Amino acid sequence: MKMEFDVEKTVRERVSVRTYREGKVSAAEKEKINVFIDQIVNPFQIPVSFRILEKEASAKGEKLGTYGVIKGASNFICATVKEAPLALEALGYSFEKLILYVTSLGLGTCWLGGTFDKSGFAAAMEVKENELFPVVSPLGIPFGKKRTMESITRWAIKADKRKEWQELFFQQDFSHPLDQAEAGEYVLPLKMLQLAPSAANKQPWRVVKQDNIYHFYEMRTIDKEGKHRIDIQKVDMGIAACHFHMAALENELSGHFEVLNPPKMEHPGQACYQFSWIGE
Numbered sequence: 538m539k540m541e542f543d544v545e546k547t548v549r550e551r552v553s554v555r556t557y558r559e560g561k562v563s564a565a566e567k568e569k570i571n572v573f574i575d576q577i578v579n580p581f582q583i584p585v586s587f588r589i590l591e592k593e594a595s596a597k598g599e600k601l602g603t604y605g606v607i608k609g610a611s612n613f614i615c616a617t618v619k620e621a622p623l624a625l626e627a628l629g630y631s632f633e634k635l636i637l638y639v640t641s642l643g644l645g646t647c648w649l650g651g652t653f654d655k656s657g658f659a660a661a662m663e664v665k666e667n668e669l670f671p672v673v674s675p676l677g678i679p680f681g682k683k684r685t686m687e688s689i690t691r692w693a694i695k696a697d698k699r700k701e702w703q704e705l706f707f708q709q710d711f712s713h714p715l716d717q718a719e720a721g722e723y724v725l726p727l728k729m730l731q732l733a734p735s736a737a738n739k740q741p742w743r744v745v746k747q748d749n750i751y752h753f754y755e756m757r758t759i760d761k762e763g764k765h766r767i768d769i770q771k772v773d774m775g776i777a778a779c780h781f782h783m784a785a786l787e788n789e790l791s792g793h794f795e796v797l798n799p800p801k802m803e804h805p806g807q808a809c810y811q812f813s814w815i816g817e
């Protein structure tokens with residue numbers, strides 16, 4: 538399937554940008570982004586609402602702060618989703634699809650699940666009682682050079698590193714790492730998944746292949762937080778599904794995501810079954 542951008546190139550180019558050039562994203566670029574937003578769908582079939590906010594205090598005076606983590610960005614992408622099973626996964630999928638598109642335009646982004654002023658942003662977004670609002674991202678022109686603080690953060694969480702293939706992907710059960718020959722044409726979708734961003738770079742995704750089915754598990758390592766007890770790693774799972782799916786679609790691999798009965802197999806304690814890709 539022809540995608541709007543080169544998936545592998547864009548996945549490899551995307552990086553969290555925390556320092557931006559002063560100045561707004563042009564109206565023409567915003568228009569393109571809004572057109573793209575209107576046609577984003579996710580395999581969980583849960584609608585996700587997006588808005589691009591201006592950093593300047595809105596008419597009602599809400600402040601869009603990031604505790605100094607982000608510098609120079611004048612715009613933020615925000616998304617909400619109605620509370621429901623798989624809502625956070627759907628948001629992660631759709632938001633990452635947008636982030637990849639924005640990256641292909643040469644603009645910078647950075648997932649923020651913790652370091653943003655939730656009440657200021659939620660007020661500007663007019664978030665409703667039954668809606669989840671787990672993350673935002675700055676949107677802007679990358680400055681091109683990192684601040685010292687940013688470099689230290691990246692070093693501390695090993696942001697440039699990803700877990701090895703054999704720590705993430707398995708066949709039949711968790712005791713057998715997946716042989717790349719066995720993965721065949723799915724090597725690329727899995728490699729794209731491996732490059733996904735995740736909260737604190739914890740990379741909670743694990744995949745177990747059984748015949749033509751790829752079961753996705755969440756290795757939960759971050760406690761649920763906040764009033765709605767959001768499990769931010771469910772957003773990570775949606776991001777992982779997005780990378781895998783976009784690479785599969787680009788390479789004409791057909792199949793679909795489905796929540797199955799949890800497969801019967803021994804699994805590590807924190808591993809929690811989420812959904813499966815059924816290849817056709």
Ligand SMILES: Cc1cc2nc3c(=O)[nH]c(=O)nc-3n(C[C@H](O)[C@H](O)[C@H](O)COP(=O)(O)O)c2cc1C
Nearest residue numbers: 552553648649650651652696734735736737738772
């Ligand atoms: C769901 C989610 C939440 C995140 N929250 C934050 C955050 O609050 N603050 C921050 O500086 N980075 C945050 N990040 C960015 C990650 O630290 C980053 O993606 C990871 O270290 C990998 O680096 P990379 O994005 O440059 O590849 C978040 C990422 C994700 C996916």
